[in-house]
Amino acid sequence: MLTHPSIVLLLRRHHLFSQLPERVFEDVCNLAVLKRLACNSTLMHQGDPAKRFFLLVSGQIKLFRVTGEGQENLVEIIQPGQTFAEALLFSQARCYPVSASAIKDSVLVSIEGTHYRKALEDQPKVCLAILASMSIHLHQRLKDIDNLTLASASRRVINFLLQERDPRDGQVVLQVSKRLVASKLGIQPETFSRILHRLVDGGLIAMERRQIRILSEGDLEAYQQ
Template identity: 25%
Template sequence: MRTIIKWEFSHLHPATQMTKVNMPGQRPPLSELLAHHRLLQGLPPEVALHLCLDAQTMQANAGQILFNEGDEARYCLLVDSGQVEILRYSQNGDERVFNVFEPGQMVAEAAMFMPHGRYPMCARAKGAARVYKLSRSSLQEACRRWPELAMNMMAGLSSALYAQVNKVDWISASSAAERLANYLLNLQARQGENIQLPLNQRQLAAHLGIRAETLSRLFTDWQARGYVSGKRSDWQVHDQAHLRRLASPAQRSF
């Protein structure tokens, strides 16, 4: 029986240095993380090993930019630890955070197939983070060799597009209270009873398409009424029924 050795690649040396990482007590190697990713579900292990060939690791500090909007899109990211936020800056310098990626999630895979070959947003470490950089060329070659991977990517990108269409429709037709209720309920479904806001209140207001003053008034009013409690980024929902009534128009049958 053939033994397959799993490798991780360090970003510290231009001439890629291979180091064995399947020692006891260490993090799972990249090939193992990839094998459990939704894009590779049901695919042969050779796909993950192919993506590992020229991969690199990067340990980022809080606030470190991983790539800028307009940079050449040479790699996508797989988050190993910490969080990575995707954002854009307006002409007056204000920033808008579009998403926060958790460990096990892939960042900017769609940019690997964009005709202009550039990143459409910035990526920044939210706190200390460790990521794997998967090259554009390896991902494209894997899609050509294993069409099932390309189909999985199309399904994922289609789901993301559908979610964005629903979000635009929801924001254009909903009130500030309805948007906040839906956001908090979705966070609670993922995180449990204690909610940790991944965005500060200014960023959250921009994400929901409302004024920061409106968001602050909503939190203050809901606390006074006993719907929620908390401060800064730590919150709890006490009246789910009320928030569900507010958020009900956002729920779709498919």
């Protein structure tokens, strides 16, 4: 049961819960559980029964798949305020398609899926909000697939930098390690570092630890290697 006022408010403001009648929202909170995960702790494994979905309160969670060869492929990094695994409420999948583990000490709200789905039966606005969220995720995944299958390693890195930049000053702050970014882009960490240094040498970016500044967006976009 959730009782902490700030966490209840965070949940209430999220689009998955903001349209729920107060009584229904209270029922959801009564069945929700606050979970704390230490860094590197596992929340769920790929193939586990999909009974709950989650909202991240603080920390960072990585979603990843493990190949038959044991290689870990990063799918997404979850940031505070984001939910994950809710799409499974509306699919025939009975198991989580990804694993999830903490890359920082994290606090999550764990929500019972079956009860929440029943609560939505008379809430068309919430269902539409969920469909919109799922559509956004689908388009992002399609862009990721195109990037991985059609683009060279250098182009993947450039696309990532352009996508993640702050439009005000061209800054890119890596929220996770370079190893995880490389995994997300489907390249080796050494390749990622080599491409970044090549862009630095070419005067296209400046880099200091996890902070990258795009010096010429047009030249970076046009870069071919």
